[in-house]
Amino acid sequence: MVGGTTIHRRSCDTVDGVIEIRDLTKRYGRTTAVDRLTLTVRPGQVTGFLGPNGAGKSTTLRLVLGLHRPTAGTALVDGAPFTDRPRGLRHVGALLDAGDVHGGRSARAHLRALARSNGIARSRVDEVLHEVGLAEVAGRRVGGFSLGMRQRLGIAAALLGDPPVLLFDEPFNGLDPEGVRWVRGLFRRLAAEGRTVLVSSHLMSEMEQTAEHLVVIGRGELIADENLAQFAARSGQVQVTVRTPDAATLGPALRVAGGTVSAAADGTLTVTGLTAARIGDLASGHGVTLHELATRTASLEEAFMALTADRVEYQAGAHR
């Protein structure tokens, strides 16, 4: 149910909500925005589409919607390019750019125009305005809306056609903590209703409480396509923090034993590849005093940063 309306996907037997991307490539001049991307996005779960700035997420979503033509490869929704589908917003709803709305119109007038051009009942407009919490400001000009209100309006537009497939590009931008929590709950509910929900973000912290499945891209290429638990298990690296007054002796000894060691300015060592017990034994063997020996698991955010580190397009202070 969305806004009190039951969806009737089963009445259209060609619609199961699967997005299939095969060898999808998009070049803009010398920039390869999407590079032989192959993945399948399935219904019934929230799929997080993650990657650093410039990774190609927005371009991929635009290719799925047929707003850009691929240089090579295909992006199909339910087995056909979306542009060949007659149902428009009733098949795929999307939030791409929340700023891309006529500022002189009211929120209600904006949604009514969309409903009219997509053969959607006018009554649906007030339902989605209520759903996203904009009912009270529905008559106000969109030009006066905050970024968070615009995001809510964009989400209302995506929900308007009660579609089985929903795409959201950076939907958390501009939302306050309450808004973030609301969007998370909304996405999970839409997925639980059996819809396909694809949500792009450049922040793992936004996705780890939202998505069940993760697709990670960098510089247009696929880096990971797995569920959240697999991602956490694969990259949840165990790190040991070691504080000692004799880092000059212990550091090399840990490296010789196969550890990867980085030293902070205050002498604290961060070690991967060795357990705390092994480090304690090595310290003891070298007569080194320890002041701290602590094990912790890297957060998903750290794992994501490590995974995409060499594919970051825009990096402060870095030269390419």
Ligand SMILES: Nc1ncnc2c1ncn2[C@@H]1O[C@H](COP(=O)(O)OP(=O)(O)OP(=O)(O)O)[C@@H](O)[C@H]1O
């Ligand atoms: N219309 C365009 N013309 C030229 N280059 C483009 C165009 N659209 C995107 N690009 C380039 O393609 C690459 C991918 O951009 P895209 O916006 O798809 O990435 P993104 O992952 O959505 O990034 P962000 O998180 O910053 O929104 C970038 O290098 C970008 O500069």
